[in-house]
Amino acid sequence: MAAGLQSWRKHVSDQLKLRDRVQRQAFEEIIHQYHRLLEKSDLQTVLSERYQPEKYERGHEQSAGTESGLQQEMSEMRIRHQEELTELHKKRGELAQTVIELNNQIQQKDKEIQSNEAKMAEFQQQISSLEGDCRELRSSLQDLERANQTLKDEYDALQITFSALEEKLRKTSEDNQELVSRWMAEKAQEANKLNAENEKDTRRRQAKLQKDLADAAKEPLPVDPEDDIEVLAEEAGNKAAGETSPNRPLSRTPSKKGSQPPPGLMDSISNIFGRRRTPNSFSSSPDGPEDQSAVCADVRVPATALHVFDAHDGEVNAVRFSPGSRLLATGGMDRRVKLWEVVNGRCEPKGALTGSNAGITSIEFDSAGSYLLAASNDFASRIWTVDDYRLRHTLTGHSGKVLAARFLLDNARIVSGSYDRTLKLWDLRSKVCMKTVFAGSSCNDIVCTEQCVMSGHFDKKIRFWDIRAESIVQELELLGRVTSLDLNHDRTELLSCSRDDLLKIIDLRTNAVRQAFSADGFKCGADWTRVTFSPDGSYVAAGSADGALYVWNVLTGKLDRTLDRNHHSAINAVCWSPSGTYVASVEKGCKAILWSDM
Numbered sequence: 001m002a003a004g005l006q007s008w009r010k011h012v013s014d015q016l017k018l019r020d021r022v023q024r025q026a027f028e029e030i031i032h033q034y035h036r037l038l039e040k041s042d043l044q045t046v047l048s049e050r051y052q053p054e055k056y057e058r059g060h061e062q063s064a065g066t067e068s069g070l071q072q073e074m075s076e077m078r079i080r081h082q083e084e085l086t087e088l089h090k091k092r093g094e095l096a097q098t099v100i101e102l103n104n105q106i107q108q109k110d111k112e113i114q115s116n117e118a119k120m121a122e123f124q125q126q127i128s129s130l131e132g133d134c135r136e137l138r139s140s141l142q143d144l145e146r147a148n149q150t151l152k153d154e155y156d157a158l159q160i161t162f163s164a165l166e167e168k169l170r171k172t173s174e175d176n177q178e179l180v181s182r183w184m185a186e187k188a189q190e191a192n193k194l195n196a197e198n199e200k201d202t203r204r205r206q207a208k209l210q211k212d213l214a215d216a217a218k219e220p221l222p223v224d225p226e227d228d229i230e231v232l233a234e235e236a237g238n239k240a241a242g243e244t245s246p247n248r249p250l251s252r253t254p255s256k257k258g259s260q261p262p263p264g265l266m267d268s269i270s271n272i273f274g275r276r277r278t279p280n281s282f283s284s285s286p287d288g289p290e291d292q293s294a295v296c297a298d299v300r301v302p303a304t305a306l307h308v309f310d311a312h313d314g315e316v317n318a319v320r321f322s323p324g325s326r327l328l329a330t331g332g333m334d335r336r337v338k339l340w341e342v343v344n345g346r347c348e349p350k351g352a353l354t355g356s357n358a359g360i361t362s363i364e365f366d367s368a369g370s371y372l373l374a375a376s377n378d379f380a381s382r383i384w385t386v387d388d389y390r391l392r393h394t395l396t397g398h399s400g401k402v403l404a405a406r407f408l409l410d411n412a413r414i415v416s417g418s419y420d421r422t423l424k425l426w427d428l429r430s431k432v433c434m435k436t437v438f439a440g441s442s443c444n445d446i447v448c449t450e451q452c453v454m455s456g457h458f459d460k461k462i463r464f465w466d467i468r469a470e471s472i473v474q475e476l477e478l479l480g481r482v483t484s485l486d487l488n489h490d491r492t493e494l495l496s497c498s499r500d501d502l503l504k505i506i507d508l509r510t511n512a513v514r515q516a517f518s519a520d521g522f523k524c525g526a527d528w529t530r531v532t533f534s535p536d537g538s539y540v541a542a543g544s545a546d547g548a549l550y551v552w553n554v555l556t557g558k559l560d561r562t563l564d565r566n567h568h569s570a571i572n573a574v575c576w577s578p579s580g581t582y583v584a585s586v587e588k589g590c591k592a593i594l595w596s597d598m
Helices: 002-062 067-218 225-240 263-273 288-293
Strands: 304-310 316-321 327-332 337-343 346-353 360-365 371-376 380-385 391-396 402-407 413-418 422-427 432-438 443-448 452-457 461-466 471-477 482-487 493-498 502-507 512-517 539-543 549-553 558-563 571-576 583-587 591-596
Touching: 304 346, 316 583, 316 591, 327 360, 327 583, 346 591, 380 402, 380 413, 413 443, 422 443, 452 482, 452 493, 461 482, 502 539, 539 571, 539 583
Parallel strands: 316 360, 316 571, 360 402, 402 443, 443 482
Antiparallel strands: 304 591, 316 327, 327 337, 337 346, 360 371, 371 380, 371 402, 380 391, 402 413, 413 422, 422 432, 443 452, 452 461, 461 471, 482 493, 493 502, 502 512, 539 549, 549 558, 571 583, 583 591
């Protein structure tokens, strides 16, 4: 029952509140206007009560007063009210003006507020974007820290591994040095054995030859005065040379005029009675007297391919004539140096020099033609004797492939340049490296004078070295990587070839470029492309990447001729014979070509 009473009361209260809200809204404005009228009515009542008592009091005091005094008082009162009203209007105008200004300020402030709100929204977006970027950067920073820690751990592990490998390398180097020493000792023993066998063969051949000479001396032949003169001249020459001839009989034996022993017998006689070459000598020549006539004055400009032949099983990198122009040597990627005998415009195979463990990069004869020097990709240079094809020296010490090796003018020292950016000076008597010079760039080719070594490098520079001081005398920078260097016969001009497809002649007396050669279609095909001077220095020859042979005239500075349609790949090297008769060129294929004007 109490619960029902409470719900009834709540219902009545809710209905009354609802009625009050509904009816109040309808009559609220009327009530408001009514209150205003009441306020005005109360004001008028107060004013009337304020003035009526005074009037009644004056009336009682003055016995109703005069009408003129009342009017005067009313006019004064009206004036005062008028003044007050004027003052109120004035204040009202000022207040209205103030209200207008305030409204304008409010509008301006509203605009500023809107602008500030827009800026705040923009800044809020920027803050949100920057917070996102900050979160991403924190995430990236954490990833980088983790990666850095991983790399640090890997670095520590690699450092430990490097230390172990370095120790292993040191031990391996020591073992290698010991093995090399043992190998060199065994090699020396084998060489001594082989030399002993060769000496035995030589003694047997000499004994046989002495027997043949003795048999020939027993035969009676008619005497010819000219033969007597030749015998006396030969004996005088032997005495002047400090040699004796134990095989010659005491009495002169006449011979038949016009009869000549066979060529093999003549060579044996020359070995017995002529000058003998000691194992350490680098001055005798197998070409014999031909070397004295090899330097000719008549240079033939190549015009015809006399002989096209397969020189090697693979790419041919180097070609060189012997000083007497009788032999042609080629070196290729098949790890061999081949010797060819030039006979009547053809190259006949003569023999092969073996012993290299990688491809041959450059070859050179000594000044007498007795020895041949070859550089190879197995970090070594090797020297063979030309007459018996024996390997005499193996010079190891470079840490990269040897790209060039040259004899110095004394033939007892050589200079080698390598991909490891060093040049080494070797003494062939002691078979040791005398000097190592760091060049700073891979050396592609070398030429030598008496006291100066000129090297062409990958960094586009030609460096001039003083052998005695181990220092650079001068540097000359070209526009491309230097691929080849060559000296003229007088050693006063240097020919260079570079990968900017230019051949330049440098005057060594002024160390300045004197001439530059180029041609349409000529393009240097490799970093080891070799070019050459003619023996008299009047022409230069170079092979192009398209297989064409270009010849320039030094005197006119113009292209003399272009020979193509013979090579089918880029020409790697060109060589002019010292006699001036032939030009040989080799290519990236297996072919070699002998050129001349015939």
